[in-house]
Amino acid sequence: MLRRSTAWLEKRGIESPRLDVEILMAHALGLKRLDLYLQFDRPLGDDELDAIRKLVVARSERRPVAYLVGEREFFSLAFTVDERVLVPRPETEQLVELAVARLGSRADPVFADVGTGSGCIAVAVLHEVEDARALAIDVEAGALEVAASNAERHGVAERFEAHRGDLLEPLRATSAWGALDAVLSNPPYIVRGDSGVEAGVLEHEPHQALFVPGDDPLELARRIATAALKALAPGGFVALEVGHESGALAGAMLEALGYRDVEVLEDLAGIERVAVGIRA
Ligand SMILES: C[S@@+](CC[C@H](N)C(=O)[O-])C[C@H]1O[C@@H](n2cnc3c(N)ncnc32)[C@H](O)[C@@H]1O
Numbered sequence: 001m002l003r004r005s006t007a008w009l010e011k012r013g014i015e016s017p018r019l020d021v022e023i024l025m026a027h028a029l030g031l032k033r034l035d036l037y038l039q040f041d042r043p044l045g046d047d048e049l050d051a052i053r054k055l056v057v058a059r060s061e062r063r064p065v066a067y068l069v070g071e072r073e074f075f076s077l078a079f080t081v082d083e084r085v086l087v088p089r090p091e092t093e094q095l096v097e098l099a100v101a102r103l104g105s106r107a108d109p110v111f112a113d114v115g116t117g118s119g120c121i122a123v124a125v126l127h128e129v130e131d132a133r134a135l136a137i138d139v140e141a142g143a144l145e146v147a148a149s150n151a152e153r154h155g156v157a158e159r160f161e162a163h164r165g166d167l168l169e170p171l172r173a174t175s176a177w178g179a180l181d182a183v184l185s186n187p188p189y190i191v192r193g194d195s196g197v198e199a200g201v202l203e204h205e206p207h208q209a210l211f212v213p214g215d216d217p218l219e220l221a222r223r224i225a226t227a228a229l230k231a232l233a234p235g236g237f238v239a240l241e242v243g244h245e246s247g248a249l250a251g252a253m254l255e256a257l258g259y260r261d262v263e264v265l266e267d268l269a270g271i272e273r274v275a276v277g278i279r280a
Pocket residue numbers: 085086087088089092114115116117118119120121137138139140143165166167186187188189208209210
């Protein structure tokens with residue numbers, strides 16, 4: 001079954017067919033991946049074969065594995081995901097690392113996570129920084145439901161507050177406005193029509209999570225950084241994940257807005273990914 005399904009996915013142009021089949025089979029059988037090999041000679045029942053076939057067919061239609069199994073690991077935590085949210089990406093862990101390092105030295109820090117999606121950034125930071133509080137914002141009600149379920153799943157729900165609305169606007173009328181320790185965001189930064197987006201991403205992940213409204217990849221990042229000048233307490237920081245060609249521009253944008261000690265951090269692949277600056 002492993003061999004046949006792998007060959008089938010390979011023929012349909014799926015990039016990591018063996019790994020995907022292992023994950024899907026393990027999920028269908030309620031096993032760990034390693035168990036597939038430990039139980040290599042176990043006969044499969046008709047129901048089990050059916051369940052595996054359905055998942056493999058769905059994968060051949062380029063549905064992301066994370067949606068098929070209902071979760072994705074991020075920052076060593078399992079996050080529930082479905083079609084309402086972007087699948088968390090490993091490069092976003094860098095934003096979490098930076099936030100944990102900087103917020104960990106502050107007393108009772110309060111931060112915003114703008115465009116929280118699955119809640120992966122907010123929940124991972126709350127998990128690491130025990131006295132922190134997160135105000136997680138998304139324009140999509142469905143995303144906030146997923147994020148809240150992940151906060152619950154990882155035992156941080158009482159320090160996680162969901163707000164629905166446009167970027168930082170929902171916080172304007174709250175006591176957190178002007179008092180935030182950090183504004184974190186991995187906003188949409190792809191321009192519609194960009195030919196570099198994988199077909200599976202384009203067909204199955206929410207477009208609200210992928211695309212900027214116009215043709216400037218930094219449009220939402222700029223609006224967040226501009227509003228954050230008012231939402232942050234003096235000395236608070238903004239940290240933004242940006243597209244792979246926008247790092248230097250994002251750094252220059254933060255400097256032009258008046259942020260100090262601006263840095264642009266590279267991800268593991270050496271791509272400038274996260275722009276960070278401190279409110280003067
Ligand atoms: C790139 S996804 C990031 C999701 C998650 N934070 C992560 O890193 O995986 C961007 C998120 O921003 C939300 N979003 C898009 N436009 C928004 C807006 N104007 N105001 C608030 N949220 C927005 C989308 O619904 C989506 O959940």
